[in-house]
Amino acid sequence: MQPVLSLQFVFVAVFAAVAVQASLFTCENKAIVSSSFIGKNSDVKVDSLVCLNTIQKRDLKAPRTNVCGDSCTTNCFTPSGGGPDPNDYQVIADALLYASQDTGAYVNISSGTVISMQYSTCETFFVNQATSNETYCRSDWAGVVGYVANNCQSQENAHGGNCIAPDQIWTIL
Numbered sequence: 001m002q003p004v005l006s007l008q009f010v011f012v013a014v015f016a017a018v019a020v021q022a023s024l025f026t027c028e029n030k031a032i033v034s035s036s037f038i039g040k041n042s043d044v045k046v047d048s049l050v051c052l053n054t055i056q057k058r059d060l061k062a063p064r065t066n067v068c069g070d071s072c073t074t075n076c077f078t079p080s081g082g083g084p085d086p087n088d089y090q091v092i093a094d095a096l097l098y099a100s101q102d103t104g105a106y107v108n109i110s111s112g113t114v115i116s117m118q119y120s121t122c123e124t125f126f127v128n129q130a131t132s133n134e135t136y137c138r139s140d141w142a143g144v145v146g147y148v149a150n151n152c153q154s155q156e157n158a159h160g161g162n163c164i165a166p167d168q169i170w171t172i173l
Helices: 086-102 138-151
Strands: 017-019 031-038 044-050 073-076 106-109 114-119 122-128 134-137 160-164 170-172
Touching: 031 086, 044 086, 073 138, 086 114, 086 122, 086 138, 106 138, 122 138, 134 138, 138 160, 138 170
Parallel strands: none
Antiparallel strands: 017 122, 031 044, 044 114, 073 160, 106 134, 114 122, 122 170, 160 170
16 A cells, blocks of 8 residues: 555545536535646646535544545436546546556545546546545545446436445545
């Protein structure tokens, strides 16, 4: 395992892999804290955002700081129509895996921040709903993106999806 490395941008815990036009998460009055690009070709845009409407934080009796490897429940957004191109999901998943090897396996996620990743028709968000900072694995995030790409498309009467932690302290959209 690689040690946790500090990043040029702050990550948060809600991921949204939905079509840019059909995104179910809207960041109101967003302020971009930082922007960068990841991936072998630096073609996936990553924004660290602060939103007026950040999802309400959930206070746990014993806060967990490392949520790497935690399970989540996947839901597909229905009905179908206008979903992202599964190949665009794959570009984001590959960029996450590349960053995992290039920058480090873990992402440090500050409470109250939203991370947006975008490539062509696919946009993903990771929102941290905990009152504390969290650590998540880039490879897990890539796995969720790949799962949604293959299982939440128009053939399944869907247009993207999300993955919600059992205690709802983080979500990937």
